[in-house]
Amino acid sequence: MLTIKNLHARVEEKQILNGLNFEVKPGEVHAIMGPNGSGKSTLASVLAGREEYEVLDGTVTFNGVDLLELSPEDRARAGIFLAFQYPVEIPGVSNANFLKTAVNEVRKSKGLEPYDSKDFLAIMKEKMKLVEMDKQMTTRSVNEGFSGGEKKRNEIFQMAMLEPQLAIMDETDSGLDIDALRIVSNGVNALRDGKRSFIVITHYQRLLDYIVPDFVHVLYKGRIVKSGTKDLALELEEKGYDWIKEEVEA
Amino acid sequence: MIAEIKKEAVETFKRLGFPSTKNEEWKYFNVQQILPDQPVFASAPARLSASDLTPCMIAGSNVHLLVFENGIYRADLSSTGTIENLVIGPISALKENDTFKNNFGKIVSFGTEPFVALNTAVDHEGVFIHVPANTAIEKTIHILHVNTNEQSDRITSIRNLIVAEKQAAISIVESYHALNQQCNGLINVVNEIVVHESARVELCKAQLDSDAASQINFTQTIQEKNSTFDTVTVTLNGRLTRNNLHIKLNDTNCTAHLFGLYILDGEQLTDNHTLVDHAMPNCFSNELYKGVIGGKASGVFNGKIFVRKDAQKTNAYQSNKNILLSDDATMNTKPQLEIFADDVKCTHGATTGQLDEEALFYLRARGIGEKSARTLLNIAFVADVLNNIKSDELRETLQQKAEAKLMQ
Numbered sequence: 001m002l003t004i005k006n007l008h009a010r011v012e013e014k015q016i017l018n019g020l021n022f023e024v025k026p027g028e029v030h031a032i033m034g035p036n037g038s039g040k041s042t043l044a045s046v047l048a049g050r051e052e053y054e055v056l057d058g059t060v061t062f063n064g065v066d067l068l069e070l071s072p073e074d075r076a077r078a079g080i081f082l083a084f085q086y087p088v089e090i091p092g093v094s095n096a097n098f099l100k101t102a103v104n105e106v107r108k109s110k111g112l113e114p115y116d117s118k119d120f121l122a123i124m125k126e127k128m129k130l131v132e133m134d135k136q137m138t139t140r141s142v143n144e145g146f147s148g149g150e151k152k153r154n155e156i157f158q159m160a161m162l163e164p165q166l167a168i169m170d171e172t173d174s175g176l177d178i179d180a181l182r183i184v185s186n187g188v189n190a191l192r193d194g195k196r197s198f199i200v201i202t203h204y205q206r207l208l209d210y211i212v213p214d215f216v217h218v219l220y221k222g223r224i225v226k227s228g229t230k231d232l233a234l235e236l237e238e239k240g241y242d243w244i245k246e247e248v249e250a
Numbered sequence: 251m252i253a254e255i256k257k258e259a260v261e262t263f264k265r266l267g268f269p270s271t272k273n274e275e276w277k278y279f280n281v282q283q284i285l286p287d288q289p290v291f292a293s294a295p296a297r298l299s300a301s302d303l304t305p306c307m308i309a310g311s312n313v314h315l316l317v318f319e320n321g322i323y324r325a326d327l328s329s330t331g332t333i334e335n336l337v338i339g340p341i342s343a344l345k346e347n348d349t350f351k352n353n354f355g356k357i358v359s360f361g362t363e364p365f366v367a368l369n370t371a372v373d374h375e376g377v378f379i380h381v382p383a384n385t386a387i388e389k390t391i392h393i394l395h396v397n398t399n400e401q402s403d404r405i406t407s408i409r410n411l412i413v414a415e416k417q418a419a420i421s422i423v424e425s426y427h428a429l430n431q432q433c434n435g436l437i438n439v440v441n442e443i444v445v446h447e448s449a450r451v452e453l454c455k456a457q458l459d460s461d462a463a464s465q466i467n468f469t470q471t472i473q474e475k476n477s478t479f480d481t482v483t484v485t486l487n488g489r490l491t492r493n494n495l496h497i498k499l500n501d502t503n504c505t506a507h508l509f510g511l512y513i514l515d516g517e518q519l520t521d522n523h524t525l526v527d528h529a530m531p532n533c534f535s536n537e538l539y540k541g542v543i544g545g546k547a548s549g550v551f552n553g554k555i556f557v558r559k560d561a562q563k564t565n566a567y568q569s570n571k572n573i574l575l576s577d578d579a580t581m582n583t584k585p586q587l588e589i590f591a592d593d594v595k596c597t598h599g600a601t602t603g604q605l606d607e608e609a610l611f612y613l614r615a616r617g618i619g620e621k622s623a624r625t626l627l628n629i630a631f632v633a634d635v636l637n638n639i640k641s642d643e644l645r646e647t648l649q650q651k652a653e654a655k656l657m658q
Binding site: 048049050051071072073075076077081082084087088089090091092093098099101102103105106109141142158162 | 614617619629634
């Protein structure tokens with residue numbers, strides 16, 4: 001589904017990704033861990049198409065298409081979803097109106113009829129249950145005045161509405177208390193259907209107790225330096241990253 | 251008496267002349283660009299038909315309608331209905347009304363305002379409304395001006411006087427339209443508004459004239475005890491537009507809301523000069539002006555708030571926010587607070603910037619195309635001004651017009 005080869009990227013003259021190789025197949029859940037500044041969020045930003053990130057070398061193909069050639073909106077329409085680390089507040093745009101516009105633009109790109117208001121409301125109602133969202137949150141402006149937990153739940157709600165093929169979760173667990181973490185994780189697990197893939201970027205093993213990954217990778221200095229199963233995450237939790245750094249430097 | 255006021259206005263205008271950009275109040279508004287060498291004050295011939303009005307009925311058809319073509323009243327196109335005790339009609343027909351005579355020229359002061367002096371000195375036409383005490387007028391009053399004049403040397407003078415007696419309530423829409431985009435000239439408007447004790451007046455000004463025509467207007471409102479004045483000014487069209495809005499809170503417990511929106515492109519210029527004069531204690535004023543400026547257009551906001559020595563416990567808020575859509579768009583904003591009382595709450599703020607890039611990326615990352623995303627954000631930006639228009643029909647019409655302009 002997603003194949004990244006030899007990816008080099010920089011932001012503001014600073015090179016952050018240095019030859020990253022990575023492959024995601026349908027239905028897989030990959031966790032990406034690593035020390036601060038190792039390039040985790042840069043990877044998410046490059047995949048979503050943030051313009052300030054410049055790709056210097058390498059390729060990213062998504063279902064056979066050159067992803068790097070696509071605008072952010074076309075990546076979303078192709079089935080990529082980024083759950084933001086810091087969801088943006090947009091005063092004056094209601095959550096429902098925003099999502100209806102987004103869902104219908106994605107449908108249009110696939111040659112599907114847009115949902116009318118009635119159908120859309122019904123789907124929204126059903127998906128809201130996934131993240132235990134109350135109705136008020138849909139009429140409020142996008143993320144405006146939302147608590148940290150509400151913002152992250154809203155991200156998962158959007159994911160449920162847009163039904164992506166590949167969801168990238170950029171430190172979705174940061175700033176969540178244990179209840180919010182459970183709600184968010186339940187939402188994500190409900191969306192695991194054997195075909196949809198996930199890249200879960202996190203600092204903490206804790207999240208992986210809830211969202212159990214198939215693979216765990218360690219990103220360090222802009223490359224994946226170690227891969228394993230969920231046991232690797234436990235080992236990192238216990239021992240930190242120094243032993244990996246030493247392995248790499250050796 | 252009116253003859254004396256006119257005579258004084260002639261003298262004042264002769265003394266003042268037209269303002270130059272050296273005058274601080276007219277620094278960004280160059281009237282020389284729109285002043286003809288030999289102004290023509292006579293109105294252009296009438297050619298407006300009833301069917302031309304359809305797109306101008308922005309507040310719907312269930313209104314008391316007063317239609318003016320090039321400043322001349324068109325009784326045949328108007329329908330004011332009859333409401334007991336309400337006086338409403340063109341000022342040319344109501345000059346002998348006592349309330350008219352007692353208020354005309356007394357609310358606004360033209361001493362330092364050349365265009366007010368000019369308006370007072372020359373022949374003018376407009377609406378006089380006298381709402382009797384304890385009377386709430388249910389239907390909106392729509393004062394509808396259509397410009398059908400295609401000559402640039404014409405100056406049209408429009409004059410309205412609105413007097414709302416004790417506990418009266420009235421909602422007025424003042425709109426400006428053009429028959430086509432060739433319509434031209436300068437429109438010079440003066441509004442005098444008196445809001446007596448516990449009365450409420452709502453005024454929405456919609457500027458939808460052609461982009462070749464210019465307008466200079468001056469609205470002076472005087473509020474008495476416990477009264478409310480709510481006003482929204484929406485400027486979408488016009489070449490040079492100068493809106494002067496002065497509100498005097500002349501007694502205790504008055505409330506005033508001032509909202510403004512300007513969406514400009516091409517070489518449009520809109521200059522909003524507002525003054526809220528807190529003369530007495532315990533009054534509240536809130537002002538929010540927003541602008542979206544593209545092309546080579548420019549906006550000006552000059553908002554003065556005076557809090558006089560006696561005006562203790564004043565609450566006065568002012569905010570001006572702008573988005574520039576292009577490198578050639580400009581905005582000059584100048585809040586001016588002068589506070590002489592010590593127990594007051596006053597805030598003001600002004601921002602001018604680009605569209606929020608993070609918000610734009612967020613929308614695009616959800617599959618919304620860049621152009622739609624920009625439009626969505628701009629519409630959201632202007633919504634909190636338009637949401638203050640109370641009439642659903644008017645609000646929705648102006649929302650559509652604003653959205654159409656933002657989508658261009």
